[in-house]
Amino acid sequence: MDKNDKAKRQEVIETEVTMGTVHPAALEPYRVRLFVEDEIVRDAEITVGLNHRGIERIMEGLPVEKANSLTEKICGICSNSHIWNSVMVAEKGLEIEIPERASYIRIIMGELERLHSHLLYLAHGNEVLGHETFAMRLFFIRETVMELLRMIGGNRVQYGCSIIGGVRPRCELDLMRIQKLNEGMDIIEEKIGQFADRFVSDPIVMSRITGVGVLTKKDALRLAATGPTLRSTGVDMDLRRDMEIYDPFDFDIITQQDGDVKANLLMRVLEIPESIKIIRQAVKNIPSGPITDRSWEMQDTGIIKSYIEVPRGKLLHSYALEEGRVRGSIVRTPSITNIAAMQHACIGNHISDAQLAIVQCDPCFTCTDRAIKITKIEI
Amino acid sequence: MSIKSYSRARAVHAMLVYTGGCNGCDIEIVNTVLSPKFDIEQYKIFLTWNPREADVLIVTGPVTKHNEKPLKEIYDAIPEPKAVIAAGACALMGGVYKNIHGDIPSEEIAGPVEEVIPVDAKVPGCAVRPQDVLAGAVAALPKLLGAK
Ligand code: SF4
Numbered sequence: 001m002d003k004n005d006k007a008k009r010q011e012v013i014e015t016e017v018t019m020g021t022v023h024p025a026a027l028e029p030y031r032v033r034l035f036v037e038d039e040i041v042r043d044a045e046i047t048v049g050l051n052h053r054g055i056e057r058i059m060e061g062l063p064v065e066k067a068n069s070l071t072e073k074i075c076g077i078c079s080n081s082h083i084w085n086s087v088m089v090a091e092k093g094l095e096i097e098i099p100e101r102a103s104y105i106r107i108i109m110g111e112l113e114r115l116h117s118h119l120l121y122l123a124h125g126n127e128v129l130g131h132e133t134f135a136m137r138l139f140f141i142r143e144t145v146m147e148l149l150r151m152i153g154g155n156r157v158q159y160g161c162s163i164i165g166g167v168r169p170r171c172e173l174d175l176m177r178i179q180k181l182n183e184g185m186d187i188i189e190e191k192i193g194q195f196a197d198r199f200v201s202d203p204i205v206m207s208r209i210t211g212v213g214v215l216t217k218k219d220a221l222r223l224a225a226t227g228p229t230l231r232s233t234g235v236d237m238d239l240r241r242d243m244e245i246y247d248p249f250d251f252d253i254i255t256q257q258d259g260d261v262k263a264n265l266l267m268r269v270l271e272i273p274e275s276i277k278i279i280r281q282a283v284k285n286i287p288s289g290p291i292t293d294r295s296w297e298m299q300d301t302g303i304i305k306s307y308i309e310v311p312r313g314k315l316l317h318s319y320a321l322e323e324g325r326v327r328g329s330i331v332r333t334p335s336i337t338n339i340a341a342m343q344h345a346c347i348g349n350h351i352s353d354a355q356l357a358i359v360q361c362d363p364c365f366t367c368t369d370r371a372i373k374i375t376k377i378e379i
Numbered sequence: 380m381s382i383k384s385y386s387r388a389r390a391v392h393a394m395l396v397y398t399g400g401c402n403g404c405d406i407e408i409v410n411t412v413l414s415p416k417f418d419i420e421q422y423k424i425f426l427t428w429n430p431r432e433a434d435v436l437i438v439t440g441p442v443t444k445h446n447e448k449p450l451k452e453i454y455d456a457i458p459e460p461k462a463v464i465a466a467g468a469c470a471l472m473g474g475v476y477k478n479i480h481g482d483i484p485s486e487e488i489a490g491p492v493e494e495v496i497p498v499d500a501k502v503p504g505c506a507v508r509p510q511d512v513l514a515g516a517v518a519a520l521p522k523l524l525g526a527k
Contacts, residue, residue, distance in 0.1 A: 021449050022428070028397055028405075029446060050445045051399035053476045054487045073475050076403025076506060120410065139414030146411075157403035157506035366402040 013037050017351065021050055028365040034346065034354055041354050044346040046339055052369045059319070059329040064090055064298075067326040069160055071317065074331065075367035076157050077120065080113045081310035082331075082367075085317040087162040088308065093301035093321055094164070102166035102291045103245050104282050105173060108181070109152065109161050110310075111275040111282075115188065116145040117311035118268040118275075121362050125265055128359045131205060134195070141191045148184045151177060166292035173286065181283050185276050196269050206262065213345040213357030215259040225341040226334045227313025229361050232267045233259035239309035248285070249278050261360045298324045312362050313338060333367040387434075388524050391424045393516065394433035394457070398450055398490070400440030400474065403506035404467035408437060411509040424516055430456035434523050435516065438498075439507075441469040441476050442490030454496045462519040465492040466512060468505040 013035040020031030029050040035043040055074055059067045071086040072079045084106055091098065123138035146156050152171050153159025161171045173181075199205065215225070220233040230237060231254065238253045240246045254270045256263035298321070305318040313334025320327045342361035346354050397405050412419045413426050427433050430453045442450060454463070468474045470492045477488045492498055499522055502515035 021446075022396055022453065028402065029399075029449070050449075051397075051440070051443050052445065052487055053399055053441070053443055055476075057487075058476065070475055073401045076401040076406055079401070079403065120406065123410070123414075136415050139410055140416060142410070143414070143416045155506070156508065157407060158401075364402065366400075 013042055020047070030363075030365045032346075032354075032358065034351065036351055039351050041346050041349050041351055044343045044354070046343050048339065048365055048368055050369070051366060056329045056331060059326050061325050061327070063324055064321060064326055065164065067319075067329070068162075068164070071331065072158055072160060075333070075364055077117050077364060078113060078310045078312065078315075078367070079158050080109050080153075080161055081308065081315060082317070083160065084110060084162045085306055085308045085310075085315055087164055089304050089306045089317050089319060090164050090321065092306055093304040094296055094299060096165055096293060096296045098166050099290050099293055100287045101289045102293075104286045105152075105167045105171055105291065106162055107245060107249070108173070108279055108282050109149075109159065109167075109171070111278050112145055112149050112152075114275045114311045115272060116142055116149065118272055119145065122265060122268050125261070125356075125359055128355055129205065129208060134199065134205075137191075137195060141188060141195070144184050144187050144191075148181060151180060163292070165294055165296055166290070169292065172291055173283075178283055178286075181279065185279055185283075189273065189276050192269070192272050199269065200266075209261040209265065209356070211258075212261045212353045213349060213360045215341055215345045215361075217259065219344055220259065220341060223340045223344060224337040225313075225361070226337055227309070227311070227362075228264065228267045228271065229313070229338050229341055232256045232263040239307060239314055243308060246278075249281050251278050261356050264360050264362075303328060310334065312364065331367075333364070335362075335364045335368045339363050339365075339368060384524055388520075389423045391435060391520065391523065392427040392433045393419075393424055393435040393437055394427055394430055394453075395437045395439070396450060396453055398438060398440035398446040398470075398492070399443035399476075399488075400467060400469040404439040404469070407506050407509055408439065408466060408512055412512050417509040417513065419513060419516065422513070422517065431458065433457050433461070435462050435464060435519055437464045437466055437512075437516075438470050438492045438496075439466050440490075441473045441488045442492055442495055443487055444489050447489040447495055450492075450495055460523050462499045462522045463492075463496060464500045464502060464512075464515050464519055465498045466502040466504075466507045466515065468503065471501055471503060474505065 015036045017034045017036055021029045031047040033045040034041050068086045072083040074082050119138050119142040123135045126134040150156050153161050161167050215233055217233045220230050234257045236255050251274045256267050301321045303320045307316050316332040319329040338361045345357045349357055411417050465471055473491045500515045500519040502511050
């Protein structure tokens with residue numbers, strides 16, 4: 001019983017379905033408790049914290065270059081976004097202007113990562129939906145992106161592309177790489193177009209995903225959802241518009257109205273061509289010149305914050321520098337609020353749709369499990 | 380070859396357990412090894428999520444304190460004969476999470492995997508390359524097939 005003497009929904013509902021801790025719906029260890037009445041989910045509770053590695057603690061006191069490459073290991077999907085933002089914190093604090101060519105390469109990497117994250121989401125969504133053919137096709141398209149990422153970054157997952165003052169020399173875009181990028185973009189654009197046609201014209205898939213896992217605009221704003229999850233409910237918010245580095249590029253910000261699984265999947269399908277558009281512009285207009293500026297000097301700074309838009313929402317990195325070492329690091333990833341939204345999206349659905357509602361918000365538990373909250377328990 | 384080992388060689392089920400790495404290795408294993416390009420199913424290795432069905436356990440990540448007990452339980456639930464593949468730098472030696480500070484141990488990490496459950500094949504890399512996972516899985520097969 002809580003303070004108002006009103007029983008919580010969890011306490012009156014007897015049937016409970018628990019998924020976890022290792023469950024195929026999300027690969028990662030987490031636990032969902034669904035409270036079910038007449039096969040309808042009435043309440044949901046999600047527990048995270050199983051893969052807490054204390055990255056911020058490990059970062060404390062490390063030299064800033066080491067700490068930057070550690071942030072990359074927060075998440076294997078948006079690894080580039082983490083190192084990019086972490087480097088940007090140091091650059092802001094030390095007032096370093098990076099060469100223009102370096103910022104173009106960073107954008108190309110960022111958008112390639114958005115492509116691979118969205119394709120992974122679509123493939124995973126289709127797999128949970130039960131449409132394996134679509135899933136396999138999307139994995140196959142994703143391989144093209146992974147090849148491009150490997151070509152530029154030298155590895156399929158951890159690229160270590162950004163360093164303070166620019167990008168690593170091995171990530172230089174020469175003519176052969178630019179040509180391969182162009183070819184890759186053509187292939188992806190053609191294949192994703194074919195996929196989109198089949199996807200929206202498949203009546204069975206459409207009827208399965210329409211109206212499932214609805215998140216209303218009000219709830220999304222109340223729970224502070226970010227990224228595509230928020231945009232799928234009709235809120236036009238994308239940090240890329242405010243980021244200086246994206247100024248030279250022309251792209252649209254996609255929004256959908258319904259906030260259900262269909263809106264979320266379509267969101268990603270429509271965002272992929274926008275990313276391709278950005279990459280094409282970047283490849284075409286890339287200025288020549290150096291890619292790394294090494295003329296900076298280390299100094300002490302106060303706490304600096306930096307926000308960027310990553311494939312899944314808004315990412316914050318913040319730390320202070322003291323004699324070249326990192327102090328008081330804070331990372332806040334988009335999934336932490338999207339998971340609250342996902343908990344809400346489960347409610348009111350049939351139990352068989354709960355898995356879809358969970359996947360819909362694109363949760364990433366690896367990057368979420370960092371903060372710990374210590375609460376006093378009174379006995 | 381007895382009919383049992385004949386059929387066993389044609390239906391090896393692998394289960395993936397994630398124990399706190401960065402997700403890079405898992406995605407490489409599930410989505411690449413089982414997707415059309417690398418396709419481990421052509422070697423008759425299938426993915427399952429049920430430990431009682433599994434023959435091969437693929438473990439990624441440095442085994443965080445919270446994951447130690449679930450990992451042991453999953454290992455115990457798999458029927459004999461079984462093989463364990465540790466994939467990725469994290470699973471082999473704790474990765475950056477355990478070692479970046481030098482000799483100071485991290486309090487969050489119980490791993491590497493070897494200290495929790497016995498390991499038969501090791502696949503290095505951060506993140507593992509799909510080709511290496513294929514090689515590791517094939518290297519672990521004799522243990523399964525040799526047992527009566
Ligand atoms: S080995 Fe590297 S890619 Fe794999 S889980 Fe560990 S940090 Fe991530």
